[in-house]
Amino acid sequence: MTSPTREIEVTCPDCGHSYQDWYRPSINLSLDDFDDEYLEEATTTPCPECGVKYDVEALFA
Numbered sequence: 916m917t918s919p920t921r922e923i924e925v926t927c928p929d930c931g932h933s934y935q936d937w938y939r940p941s942i943n944l945s946l947d948d949f950d951d952e953y954l955e956e957a958t959t960t961p962c963p964e965c966g967v968k969y970d971v972e973a974l975f976a
């Protein structure tokens with residue numbers, strides 16, 4: 916099952932900027948037909964301050 920979006924508070928490991936974002940903890944590709952762009956948006960978080968994009972799973976692992 917695909918979980919609903921989750922609000923997260925991210926602290927950028929690069930510049931230390933804190934900001935709000937969202938992601939989907941799990942996505943079931945056999946049930947939900949998301950396109951690649953959405954998948955990328957749902958599993959990564961770009962820092963609005965320095966522009967570096969991080970994998971959300973890696974940040975919160």
Ligand SMILES: [Zn+2]
Pocket residue numbers: 927928929930931932962963964965966967
């Ligand atoms: Zn940053």
